[in-house]
Amino acid sequence: MWPFKRRATEQRSMTIEDFLALSGIPNTGSGEYVSSGTAESLPAVLNAITVIAEAVATMPCYLYKLRHINGKETREWLSSHPVDYLLNENPNENQTPYQFKRTMMRHCLLNGNAYAVITWDNEGQPQSIRAYSPGAVVPQRISEHRYNYTITEPFTGAVRTYLQEEILHLRYSTDDGFIGKSPITICRETLGLGLAQQRHGASVMKNGLMASSVIKTPDWFDSVKGQKALESLERYKGARNAGKTPILEGGMTFEQYGMSNQDAEWLASRRFTIEDIARMFNVSPIFLQDYSNSTYSNFSEASRAFLTMTMRPWLANFEQQIKSALVMAPPSPGTRYQVEFDSSDLLRATPADRYSVYEKGIKNGILSPNDARATEGLPPREGGDEFSQAWKQEVKISNNGSDDK
Numbered sequence: 001m002w003p004f005k006r007r008a009t010e011q012r013s014m015t016i017e018d019f020l021a022l023s024g025i026p027n028t029g030s031g032e033y034v035s036s037g038t039a040e041s042l043p044a045v046l047n048a049i050t051v052i053a054e055a056v057a058t059m060p061c062y063l064y065k066l067r068h069i070n071g072k073e074t075r076e077w078l079s080s081h082p083v084d085y086l087l088n089e090n091p092n093e094n095q096t097p098y099q100f101k102r103t104m105m106r107h108c109l110l111n112g113n114a115y116a117v118i119t120w121d122n123e124g125q126p127q128s129i130r131a132y133s134p135g136a137v138v139p140q141r142i143s144e145h146r147y148n149y150t151i152t153e154p155f156t157g158a159v160r161t162y163l164q165e166e167i168l169h170l171r172y173s174t175d176d177g178f179i180g181k182s183p184i185t186i187c188r189e190t191l192g193l194g195l196a197q198q199r200h201g202a203s204v205m206k207n208g209l210m211a212s213s214v215i216k217t218p219d220w221f222d223s224v225k226g227q228k229a230l231e232s233l234e235r236y237k238g239a240r241n242a243g244k245t246p247i248l249e250g251g252m253t254f255e256q257y258g259m260s261n262q263d264a265e266w267l268a269s270r271r272f273t274i275e276d277i278a279r280m281f282n283v284s285p286i287f288l289q290d291y292s293n294s295t296y297s298n299f300s301e302a303s304r305a306f307l308t309m310t311m312r313p314w315l316a317n318f319e320q321q322i323k324s325a326l327v328m329a330p331p332s333p334g335t336r337y338q339v340e341f342d343s344s345d346l347l348r349a350t351p352a353d354r355y356s357v358y359e360k361g362i363k364n365g366i367l368s369p370n371d372a373r374a375t376e377g378l379p380p381r382e383g384g385d386e387f388s389q390a391w392k393q394e395v396k397i398s399n400n401g402s403d404d405k
Contacts, residue, residue: 028192032199036110039184042194044274047288048281049109055311056318057102059341061087063327068334075338082125083326083339092128103131104170105314109281112182113137114170115149117162118325126326129168139169139179147178168325170318183280190280194273201270217252282310307346315341363390 026033040046063084065076078084091100100116107114111134119128138150147164171180184191221229229252236246248254271292278285284302285293319339327337354376361367370384 026192028189030189030192030196032192032195034184034188034191034195036182036184038195039110039191042191042198042273042277044194044277044288045184045191048277048283049106051283051287052109052281052310052314053102053105055306055346056105056314056341057098058345059101059315059343061097061101061319061322061339061341063087064338064340066336066338078337082127083322086126086129086326087322087339092130095131100129100131101318104168105318107131107134108170108172108180108182110182110184112172112174112180112185113139115151116168116170117151118166118168120166124328129326141178165325168321170321187276187280190273190276194270194277197270197273213254213256215248215252215254219251304347307343311343311346315343362388365389 028034032038040049063078063081065078067074067076088097091097095103104114104116113134114131115134115137116129116131118126119130121127132151133154136152136154139147140150141147149162149164149167149169150159151162152159171178172182173186174180215229215233219225229249232249233246235241236244246254271290274288274290275285278288278290284305286299286302287306319341323337323339327339329337358367358372358375362369362372365387368385368387370380373380373384
């Protein structure tokens with residue numbers, strides 16, 4: 001028997017979505033097949049996913065310890081904790097924190113689930129977190145409240161099974177509390193309509209007659225007359241000849257074509273698809289590069305709404321899942337841990353507005369000058385840690401009109 005044999009190829013069961021994709025069978029009423037891959041071919045979907053994922057990826061994520069003493073809460077940033085190091089310095093040997101967070105958010109937005117394998121050390125602290133494509137992960141419920149995850153390595157093809165304590169599982173909308181559903185799946189018909197409109201436009205550009213004008217004549221032109229007519233029209237083509245008046249011979253008439261009602265309706269339907277996609281991902285059309293109804297004032301309000309209405313739910317979801325998966329410290333009375341994204345850059349005001357706020361905060365004893373300098377990234381200065389006492393001053397008005405302080 002030959003001593004060497006080929007390693008057996010892994011055989012995985014095919015889902016109904018995989019079968020439809022390979023067979024070319026549409027899964028929407030518009031005749032288009034919609035999946036996480038095809039949905040991104042719509043620019044509005046790609047833009048919505050990019051805006052949300054990159055907004056989360058650019059935010060630093062800190063771990064805090066909260067203590068309750070005598071009814072007061074104090075918060076301490078655990079900058080040397082392994083969890084804080086993974087989230088802000090080095091999640092794994094192949095990705096930066098920005099790339100890891102962007103990958104997780106993109107997977108969750110497109111597929112409803114994002115998975116990352118956690119490597120633990122002997123002291124019960126996380127050493128690394130590595131994201132995997134949702135297509136390589138098969139989650140399975142093994143008991144009433146227990147799950148495992150079978151993951152196929154993309155390079156070697158090795159199959160490993162992980163316990164739920166070894167997986168960071170970020171979910172979107174879920175029916176059973178375990179497997180998430182993506183906006184792509186929930187609003188499949190809307191995306192199918194957008195893909196059909198896009199395919200229609202491409203087909204018209206390829207096969208349709210897109211002439212801007214036509215010249216009519218009652219006579220039939222042979223090759224000689226036709227060539228002569230084309231040569232006579234050459235002098236009126238191009239931007240340099242714009243505005244010249246052509247001279248038509250032999251009973252020829254000129255007719256200009258405009259946009260048809262059908263073309264106008266197609267353009268309007270494309271714009272409505274952008275609005276629908278904005279509703280899907282809960283973002284303003286302004287962030288999908290649709291400025292048809294935008295002004296400076298409503299753009300500023302849209303930026304605030306983007307943080308409170310769009311980003312805040314995503315951040316809370318990510319924060320709580322990170323805490324649940326990575327922070328394994330035993331609970332103690334009066335102490336708890338908190339994971340928080342720093343979203344202050346999303347609402348960063350102009351320099352004039354910021355310095356006005358600093359001035360009021362310093363005068364009222366809320367901030368010290370060094371607090372304001374630290375917020376602006378400036379080094380502290382001597383004597384800058386003292387708080388103003390101006391808020392304690394009293395002004396009394398005497399009968400003779402003089403001020404007594």
